[in-house]
Amino acid sequence: xxxxxxxxxxxxxxxxxxxxxxxxxxxxxxxxxxxxxxxxxxxxxxxxxxxxxxxxxxxxxxxxxxxxxxxxxxxxxxxxxxxxxxxxxxxxxxxxxxxxxxxxxxxxxxxxxxxxxxxxxxxxxxxxxxxxxxxxxxxxxxxxxxxxxxxxxxxxxxxxxxxxxxxxxxxxxxxxxxxxxxxxxxxxxxxxxxxxxxxxxxxxxxxxxxxxxxxxxxxxxxxxxxxxxxxxxxxxxxxxxxxxxxxxxxxxxxxxxxxxxxxxxxxxxxxxxxxxxxxxxxxxxxxxxxxxxxxxxxxxxxxxxxxxxxxxxxxxxxxxxxxxxx
Numbered sequence: 001x002x003x004x005x006x007x008x009x010x011x012x013x014x015x016x017x018x019x020x021x022x023x024x025x026x027x028x029x030x031x032x033x034x035x036x037x038x039x040x041x042x043x044x045x046x047x048x049x050x051x052x053x054x055x056x057x058x059x060x061x062x063x064x065x066x067x068x069x070x071x072x073x074x075x076x077x078x079x080x081x082x083x084x085x086x087x088x089x090x091x092x093x094x095x096x097x098x099x100x101x102x103x104x105x106x107x108x109x110x111x112x113x114x115x116x117x118x119x120x121x122x123x124x125x126x127x128x129x130x131x132x133x134x135x136x137x138x139x140x141x142x143x144x145x146x147x148x149x150x151x152x153x154x155x156x157x158x159x160x161x162x163x164x165x166x167x168x169x170x171x172x173x174x175x176x177x178x179x180x181x182x183x184x185x186x187x188x189x190x191x192x193x194x195x196x197x198x199x200x201x202x203x204x205x206x207x208x209x210x211x212x213x214x215x216x217x218x219x220x221x222x223x224x225x226x227x228x229x230x231x232x233x234x235x236x237x238x239x240x241x242x243x244x245x246x247x248x249x250x251x252x253x254x255x256x257x258x259x260x261x262x263x264x265x266x267x268x269x270x271x272x273x274x275x276x277x278x279x280x281x282x283x284x285x286x287x288x289x290x291x292x293x294x295x296x297x298x299x300x301x302x303x304x305x306x307x308x309x310x311x312x313x314x315x316x317x318x319x320x321x322x323x324x325x326x
Contacts, residue, residue, distance in 0.1 A: 033157035198230025296321030
């Protein structure tokens with residue numbers, strides 16, 4: 001994981017630091033550059049469930065993670081974030097469960113955690129942030145889709161995908177599209193993906209197909225590990241390009257014969273795993289970057305915050321909206 005280096009600047013809306021984006025002649029004249037923040041709301045729900053203090057609403061329901069996430073996003077806005085979108089898994093299962101039955105299905109998720117998912121979506125909508133509550137696709141797919149749209153906008157200086165999830169590494173592009181691990185305050189640019197996995201972003205689905213992804217519930221191919229997958233993919237980039245004969249790999253690797261035999265006999269399975277790991281880009285999820293600009297909370301946010309037992313959230317949001325409008 002790439003740590004920050006000298007000569008870097010802060011990302012607006014975060015306390016982390018990232019390399020300055022390279023100048024681009026494609027920027028439209030007269031436009032001010034934007035930094036777009038895309039947040040994995042489901043990851044944040046998990047993070048705050050296990051890291052934030054427990055608290056209850058007036059009816060006794062647990063809402064600590066909801067309050068923690070909303071407060072955290074408000075901090076991003078207070079720190080200068082202007083264009084903010086949040087994706088959530090409205091349901092845990094997706095189309096990928098049809099491809100691989102043991103793909104993550106929510107088993108083992110604490111019911112007290114998941115009971116807050118609907119409240120979180122309601123609170124985020126009330127806060128006024130752009131929200132993608134995903135059903136057929138996953139939150140990661142929404143983040144990938146929004147990142148693709150934002151990266152094509154010449155008025156955008158940088159896209160910051162706020163999640164450490166290795167799947168999103170495939171979306172990283174130079175310094176223009178980066179990941180931000182908010183918990184560790186670490187920015188992962190393209191060099192960071194290479195440092196972390198030994199492959200470039202385009203090879204991340206192939207890498208995960210070989211080594212598996214325990215969090216998502218698919219095992220990869222027997223015998224293939226991080227080192228062997230990185231070595232072979234660094235040379236061949238994609239599964240489909242890896243020769244059947246290990247003598248043609250042009251890579252010095254112990255046990256290459258056995259690895260090649262496994263890949264030869266399991267190419268169809270590896271292809272299915274790659275399909276699971278490949279994020280879907282649906283540009284219809286975001287019409288344009290300006291849809292992500294935060295204008296302030298909805299009129300009912302005061303009630304939502306009060307119901308959560310956290311009226312200070314509405315006060316913070318109101319002050320910030322007034323300051324931006326003034």
